[in-house]
Amino acid sequence: MNKTVDRPKDRIIRSQHVKLGTKNKMGQTYTDINTMFFEVEREPSFMTGSEVIRQAVKVASVGTSVAYPITPQSEAAALIGELYAEGYLEEYFRGESEFAVMGQCAGAAFGGHRVFTTTAGPGTLRAMENFPMWAGSRLPIQVCVTMRGVNSPLSIQPDTLEAHYLLETGMLMWHAETAQDLYDFILKGFIVAEQPDVHIPIATMCDGFFVTHTKDTVMLPPDDLCLPPYDPYKSPVPCMDMECPPVRMMRDPFVMKSNYISYSTHASWQQEIRAAIERSRKHTIHLLDGLIDVHNIDREIIMVASGTAVSQSREAIRLLEEEGIKVGLVKIKTIRPFPHEEIKEATKRAKHIFVPEFNLAGWLAREIKAIVPNNERVIAGPHVAGGMTMPSEVIVEEIKKYLGIEVASSDRRN
């Protein structure tokens, strides 16, 4: 965990980009993230999660976006196309599959563009080979993952299983609870991912449909401001534009070598990617006000959740409170870096740690079990999957059942 330091006035190092303060061709002023989020007044707007993605991309100074249709991200990807037609992006096109799209995104990022794309469920899995390649190539591409089911028979319903597959790809992973989170995470995500000491891809994740297809009030800065452009020459590896001298990368390709130098090169590069994830903490903590949010963590029962499971937990806590059962809450905002010390600290007094999740695997519960002492305290559940909603009453029932409190039949949800 990072040492406590005095927070500077700026949340993150100010951009020094030469275009800062000038206008782009759409009349938007390139503005530092500190100003955009912490100095400028925001106005409320009522919109769907897909529209929020569009609104964030509109002010993100994105160079290239590549699209491919898959529910539930198609609407957002198409709305970004409209932005392109209006002139807000430099390049946009439809790829032929998610595998190809992620390659096209990589090409644009290798060429020095800020790149944004979206995917979901089976698309995420089809694209999977690309994600560790993005990370290994130090490409700060942002993919918005609007999570949905991955199973046969076909499901297009919400489910967060795909996040489990992304855990070790080397990407940053931020999990939005609400449309507001999603907007903030997209813009702040670019800034953190592009820091020279980070410079790896980021998956901004949200729960499909629950966030993408519902309307919510979102506080937005004026859209005549936009992020400073990406500067590819701040990358820790050369931009592939032949504007810096090409060097012979190595005398013999490591793939041909079965020796210790080869092994240690590959191993240390994997370690470096993970170290880059950890180095993102110091930027993220200030920009997101911590990797977790906590409420009443002095209580014996604590729920730890991410995404919309947090919202359901809040309501469950209210219902339990009515019955005199006091429960605390930890909201996890970043899955990578995983806030292990923060969670350990927040749950140190808890006797029971419930982890409600929208997937069958319970990947978040596993992550938490792996880091907290006395992990028999962690109860992996309740789980729903395959598109089920998780009514707060179900969480209440699960907790009461576990605590041995009799659940009245009228409370049961059949």
Added chain:
Amino acid sequence: MSKEKITMTEGLADIMPPEYQELVATATYGKEDRGWKDIGSSKELIEQHSLCAGCPESIAFRYILASLPNPEDTIFVGSTGCTSLVFPHVAVQNIHSLFGNQNAIASGLKRALARRYPDKVKDVVVLAGDGATVDIGLDMTMQSWFRQEKFTTICFDNELYANTGGQESGLMQKGFVAKMAPSGKNFDKVRLPEIAREAGCHYIAMLTVSKPGRVEKALKNAIMVAREIGPTYLQLYTPCILEIGKQSMEGLDEMKESEEIGGRFVMKEYISDQAQELIDTLAAEEKARKKAAKAAKTKKTVSA
């Protein structure tokens, strides 16, 4: 990039490796009429290679790198295979990402570079083996042609998966016995040049690399047409001598035999009308430039 960008500060000059020193002193970056004849007399953009002794791919690499019209602003995109073992030695930026996604990478790369450098030519060239181009990557190869992406795709056709040990590939001849084709391949060699034509390529050439002049001309045509008009495709026969049971010194003979009349690599070209017009214009300009240079030389001699 210009040649100035590769020059060294005095303070670092003595610690730079000799091949870099040579690159600064004698590379043909910026030379207008660079071509395969520069090989041996100037610094080549490929230093060594880690291919088998006598591998025709190695000579194909040299011809291609010597003939690029604009190496100082050319970016290669490769794929997994024997070619990916050579790229780390090459003095041109190159991307190796995954197996088969080379034309997807090149699509994004070319578009981003075109936006970032609207007043500069940045050539993108894909160079991959036949497994990457025709089998695992065929979707992305063809889709980039459908979309009229403005870059050149070069396929080193060795008619099998060489790097993994000689397995059947789509470009293998029918009947050839190989790993994963234990009774012989049971379908025809995929006719990718014809497919490329139907998919929208404007310049296509299929040839061996036995004759460097031909390779140079085809490469230059392909790059200039891709730069100005749309996708182009070169399929170069670079036999895997190891996997077809030949000796190191037999690669050239194998290529020559295969391009004889009736052979499967008799040189074929397809040029769209638009591409032909461009090639003719460029040839006329080249002729005029040479004529002017000759006249200037004569005048200089006379006045001297």
